[in-house]
Amino acid sequence: xxxxxxxxxxxxxxxxxxxxxxxxxxxxxxxxxxxxxxxxxxxxxxxxxxxxxxxxxxxxxxxxxxxxxxxxxxxxxxxxxxxxxxxxxxxxxxxxxxxxxxxxxxxxxxxxxxxxxxxxxxxxxxxxxxxxxxxxxxxxxxxxxxxxxxxxxxxxxxxxxxxxxxxxxxxxxxxxxxxxxxxxxxxxxxxxxxxxxxxxxxxxxxxxxxxxxxxxxxxxxxxxxxxxxxxxxxxxxxxxxxxxxxxxxxxxxxxxxxxxxxxxxxx
Amino acid sequence: xxxxxxxxxxxxxxxxxxxxxxxxxxxxxxxxxxxxxxxxxxxxxxxxxxxxxxxxxxxxxxxxxxxxxxxxxxxxxxxxxxxxxxxxxxxxxxxxxxxxxxxxxxxxxxxxxxxxxxxxxxxxxxxxxxxxxxxxxxxxxxxxxxxxxxxxxxxxxxxxxxxxxxxxxxxxxxxxxxxxxxxxxxxxxxxxxxxxxxxxxxxxxxxxxxxxxxxxxxxxxxxxxxxxxxxxxxxxxxxxxxxxxxxxxxxxxxxxxxxxxxxxxxx
Numbered sequence: 409x410x411x412x413x414x415x416x417x418x419x420x421x422x423x424x425x426x427x428x429x430x431x432x433x434x435x436x437x438x439x440x441x442x443x444x445x446x447x448x449x450x451x452x453x454x455x456x457x458x459x460x461x462x463x464x465x466x467x468x469x470x471x472x473x474x475x476x477x478x479x480x481x482x483x484x485x486x487x488x489x490x491x492x493x494x495x496x497x498x499x500x501x502x503x504x505x506x507x508x509x510x511x512x513x514x515x516x517x518x519x520x521x522x523x524x525x526x527x528x529x530x531x532x533x534x535x536x537x538x539x540x541x542x543x544x545x546x547x548x549x550x551x552x553x554x555x556x557x558x559x560x561x562x563x564x565x566x567x568x569x570x571x572x573x574x575x576x577x578x579x580x581x582x583x584x585x586x587x588x589x590x591x592x593x594x595x596x597x598x599x600x601x602x603x604x605x606x607x608x609x610x611x612x613x614x615x616x617x618x619x620x621x622x623x624x625x626x627x628x629x630x631x632x633x634x635x636x637x638x639x640x641x642x643x644x645x646x647x648x649x650x651x652x653x654x655x656x657x658x659x660x661x662x663x664x665x666x667x668x669x670x671x672x673x674x675x
Numbered sequence: 676x677x678x679x680x681x682x683x684x685x686x687x688x689x690x691x692x693x694x695x696x697x698x699x700x701x702x703x704x705x706x707x708x709x710x711x712x713x714x715x716x717x718x719x720x721x722x723x724x725x726x727x728x729x730x731x732x733x734x735x736x737x738x739x740x741x742x743x744x745x746x747x748x749x750x751x752x753x754x755x756x757x758x759x760x761x762x763x764x765x766x767x768x769x770x771x772x773x774x775x776x777x778x779x780x781x782x783x784x785x786x787x788x789x790x791x792x793x794x795x796x797x798x799x800x801x802x803x804x805x806x807x808x809x810x811x812x813x814x815x816x817x818x819x820x821x822x823x824x825x826x827x828x829x830x831x832x833x834x835x836x837x838x839x840x841x842x843x844x845x846x847x848x849x850x851x852x853x854x855x856x857x858x859x860x861x862x863x864x865x866x867x868x869x870x871x872x873x874x875x876x877x878x879x880x881x882x883x884x885x886x887x888x889x890x891x892x893x894x895x896x897x898x899x900x901x902x903x904x905x906x907x908x909x910x911x912x913x914x915x916x917x918x919x920x921x922x923x924x925x926x927x928x929x930x931x932x933x934x935x936x937x938x939x940x941x942x
Contacts, residue, residue, distance in 0.1 A: 576920060576921065576923070576928065577928055580920070580923050580925065580926060580927065580928065581923045582923075583920070583921040583922060583923055584921075584922055584923045587896060609921070613928060613931070613932075614932070614935045615935060615940060615942065618913075618917060618940070618942050619917055619920070619921065622892050622914060622917045622918055622921060623921050625889050625892045625893055626892055626893060626895070626896040626918075626921060626922075628893070629854060629893040629896055629897065630896065643942075646885075647889060650885060650886055650889045651889055651893075653843060653847070653850070653886070654843065654850040654851075654876070654886065654889060654890045654893060655850060655851055655893075656843070656847050656848045656849075656850055656851045658847065659847060660847065661843065661844055661847065661880060664880070665880075665881070668881045668882060673882060673885070675882065675885045675910075675942075
């Protein structure tokens with residue numbers, strides 16, 4: 409499963425400070441440690457409240473500094489099309505645009521960008537009215553994105569649909585809604601890929617990481633190709649390791665056995 | 676999810692000794708501790724190598740002694756129809772017959788017994804040729820059992836189909852075979868229930884309990900109604916607790932939150 413490392417995100421306080429103060433070391437360390445822990449992509453989100461121009465400069469600077477130490481592809485993550493464009497332009501290897509939704513404005517501004525930079529796309533299963541509460545609504549959003557992408561000549565293979573997770577503490581049905589949406593996406597768009605930021609599921613609950621790990625295992629079986637998470641969380645990464653094995657993606661259990669021998673499995 | 680406590684089984688050395696020496700205390704303690712930990716049924720397997728007559732007497736004695744301390748329903752577990760009959764006859768509350776297969780001899784001898792004692796049935800997805808290696812073969816075995824049961828007037832609601840788990844260390848495809856069989860059983864026989872003894876999946880691997888827990892979570896999402904396991908394994912039971920919540924079966928997360936407050940969640 410493809411891991412998108414989530415740690416370079418200005419919503420996290422020390423990262424935000426590092427972005428504001430241009431602290432190269434902290435950001436480069438996060439890039440290297442995430443790559444070393446198995447991240448296949450690194451998410452880069454530099455959103456602050458200092459305005460578009462500052463965020464554009466931050467994005468360009470972070471992408472440049474991260475590329476100095478790793479050649480891992482980047483997931484350029486911003487709500488602002490100008491910041492996205494600045495990041496994609498700076499990428500030296502293939503990139504991912506994070507994220508589009510089924511909102512017309514988003515589709516019209518972001519799909520041409522993805523096409524221009526030949527980026528993969530994270531596509532959130534939500535539209536003009538926000539996140540639909542049920543499977544049907546989320547699938548409709550995916551369908552709208554898929555149709556739009558085709559118009560712009562973007563193949564389904566380039567899209568990672570995110571079924572979105574909402575807190576089960578607020579609505580107990582939401583775990584199953586996400587899992588079933590995932591399964592339906594795989595059934596309706598077999599060429600497309602899927603991704604998920606799992607941690608929203610446990611918002612408001614104690615022992616969140618335990619809930620996240622358990623949910624992630626079910627999501628893997630439901631058809632998850634990729635996840636946006638903290639690759640330094642050894643317990644989460646161990647759950648993925650065993651999940652891959654149980655699902656038959658680890659020939660002769662070699663990767664699991666190697667992790668065991670290297671004492672990398674954390675239960 | 677219904678938990679069938681697996682611990683009163685003469686394949687386990689101290690239990691075997693307790694059965695041979697008629698050690699009431701150990702067996703009654705196992706019955707009480709499993710019930711207190713959330714077992715809804717207790718499996719009773721007294722098979723020794725001392726012959727049918729001894730096993731019959733052992734089964735009658737164990738059922739009697741267990742009933743002295745708990746009124747939990749029992750799963751009478753034996754390869755020998757005479758031992759099964761002796762156990763079912765002694766049961767004071769509803770019982771489960773563990774297990775039938777799609778072998779003609781088994782069906783002909785055991786289904787009349789299940790009908791006579793109005794027992795629920797554990798039905799293993801295997802036939803004359805052993806355990807089929809693929810989903811189709813296992814489903815055919817289930818189909819044969821379902822057809823036979825109907826002939827004897829046994830409703831599908833009374834049957835717990837076990838898709839069977841084989842070691843992924845021997846055949847890496849087997850995890851997915853079990854999960855997909857489970858899902859197909861739920862699709863083909865919506866009135867029937869499912870069960871599984873998860874631990875075979877990890878045979879030959881290190882940190883087996885970790886593999887078992889992870890697999891169990893996926894099986895819950897695939898449609899598991901019941902599991903045969905050690906209810907004293909707090910980590911396994913915690914995984915079930917969080918699994919039930921994520922699947923929407925824990926209104927307002929109350930059961931999870933209560934377990935957390937009582938410090939019963941073991942990660």
